[in-house]
Amino acid sequence: MTTDRAIPTEPGILAFHERCEDFYPADAVNAPIQQQRAWYDALCAEFDAPSPEGLARQDEIVGGRIPVRCYRPAAIVTQTRIFYIHGGGFVVGSLQSHDAICAEIAHAAKAELVSVDYRLAPEHVWPAAFDDCFEVLKWLLVDGRPLVIAGDSAGGNLAAGAMLKARAEAIGGIVGQVLIYPGLGGDLVSGSYAEMAEAPGLSTADVAYYRDVLKAPAENAFAHPLKAADLSGLPPAYITSAHFDPMRDDAAHYAQRLIAAGVNVTYRDEPQMIHAWLRARHMSEGARQGFAHLCRGVSDLLGTL
Template identity: 65%
Template sequence: MPSEEGILAFLEKCDAFYPADAVDASIGQQREWYNALCAEFSPAHPDGVVTDDFLIDNRIPVRRYRPSRLRTAVRLLYLHGGGFVVGSLDSHDSICAEIADAVGAELTAVDYRLAPEHVWPSQHDDCLAVLRRFVHAGEKVVVIGDSAGGNLAAGLCVRALQEGWSGAIVGQALVYPALGGDLRTGSYEEMAEAPGLSTSDVRYYREVLQAPGDDAVAYPLLAADIEGLPPAFITVARFDPLRDDGRAYAARLARAGVEVWFREEPQMVHAWLRARHMSEGATAGFAALCGAVSHLTGVNTAGERSA
C-alpha cells in the first residue's frame, strides 16, 4: 500500500463507488458503478475549452476538444481506459479537456465499442478508423491512452509500423498501459492484490476481450520488430500489477533505438489520473504527462514551438 495521504483518500473515495470485486457483477452493474465513480472525479472544463460530439464513418462516436489557445497543429487522439468493458466519452471527459488545455492542442476522444458485446478487434478497428481519418487528411498525431486505452494506443503504433505509415504518428503517450505481460511473474505476482486493480482483474479483462494470444497488435510486448516506432512517453504506478508491462516496453523501445521517456510514480496506484486534484503525486504525474505530450507535439513547456 502507498503511504501518501492524498492517494489513500482517493482510494477510500473510490471504494465507496466501485467495489474491489466489481468484475464479479453483471456488465450493466459494472458500468453503472464506473459511471458514478467517474462523475465523482469530473471537475468543470478549463475556461475556454470548447467541445463538440459527432460520428466518424457514421458509427463511431467521438468528442473533439479545442482549447482557447492553440499552440500546435498536431492532433491528439485519446483512447480511454476501463478494461475494454467500461468507459465512454464521459468517463474521461475532464481528463481530456485538461490535457487539451495544458498542451494547447485539439484533442479527439474515441468512444470505441466495448466487450463483451464486441470482442477483439472491434475496439482496435474503431480507433484505427479514427486515426486513419487524421492520416488521410495529412495531419500529424500523438496517440494517448490509459490502461486499456494505453494498450490500444501502443497497438495502433505497432499496426502503423507494420503497414508502413507510422511516420504520421509523431508520438505515443502510454499511461499505466496493459501490454500483454506474463500474469505469473514480476509485478503481476508482487502486486497481485494491489488497490484499484488486481491481477485477477487483468485476467478477467483479457478473457472478456478474446484477443488471440499471439497478436502483437493486441499485446504489443510480443511485437518482434519495434525499430522505427514513434517516440514514446510511458508512465506507470508503483502499486499496480501492470507496472512491469510499462517497464519492459520502455526498455525494449530504448534497446531498439526508439526515443523513450519512462516515469514511475512511486506512491501511485492504477487509475491515479483521477486523483490529479487531490494527490500531490498524481498532480506531479499529470503535469509530467502534459509536458511530455507537449514535447511530442513539438511545443516546449513554455508554450512555444521547439526549434
C-alpha cells in the same frame, strides 16, 4: 491478502482509493456488465472537474458509426493533434468517463484533442475496439496533420497496438505515443503481476478477467504489444506507470525494449501511485505531479515545449 509492500503511504492517494471503493467495489468484476458500467459512470462523475476556460467540445461520428469528441482549447500553438483512447478494461468507459481528463490535457498542451468511444466487450470482443480506434486514427491522418496517440490502461494497450499496425501498413504522420499505465500483455505470473497481485485499485485477477472478456488471440502483437518481435521505427514515446499496479512491469519492459530498438523514450514510474491515478490529480500530490509531468511529456512530443 494484500501485503504492506503493495500499499502506498501517501495520504492523498489512499483517500482517493477509499473514495473509489465507495462507488466501485473491489469485487466489481463479479457483477453483471451493466452494473459494472453504472458503478464506473458514477465513479467518474464523482471525480469530474470544471472545464478549462474557453475550451470548446464538438461531438462527431466517424465512418457512420464511431462517436468521437473533439476538444479545442482557447489557446492552440500547434497543428499537431492528440488522439486519446480511454481506459476501462475494454468493458467500461466512454467519451464522458474521460471527458475532464481529455479537456485538461488539451488545455495544458495547447493542442486539439480527439477522443473515441470504441465498442466495448463482452458485447464486442477482439478486434472490435481495436478496429474502431484504428479507423479513427486513419480518419485523423487524412488531412495530413501530425498526430500524437495517447491512451490509459486498456486505452494504452489500444494505442500501442495501433502504433504497431500503423508501422506495418507504412502509415506516416504519427509523431509520438503516450502510454499511461498500459496493459501490454505481460505474463500475469511474475514481476509486478506477482508482487502487486492484490494492489489497491486493480488486482492481477482483475487483469486476467479483462483479458478473458476481450478474447484477443494470445500471440497477436497488436493485442499484446510486448509480443512484438521488433519495436524499431516507432515514434518517440512518453510512458508512465504506477508503482502499486500489477501492470507496472508491462510499461517498464516496453519502455526498455523501445529504447533498445533505438526509440526515444521518457519513462516515469510514479512511486506512490496506484492504477487509475489520473483521476486523483486534484486530491493527491503525487498524482498532481504525475499529471504535470504527463502534460509536459505530451507537449514535448507535440514540439510545443
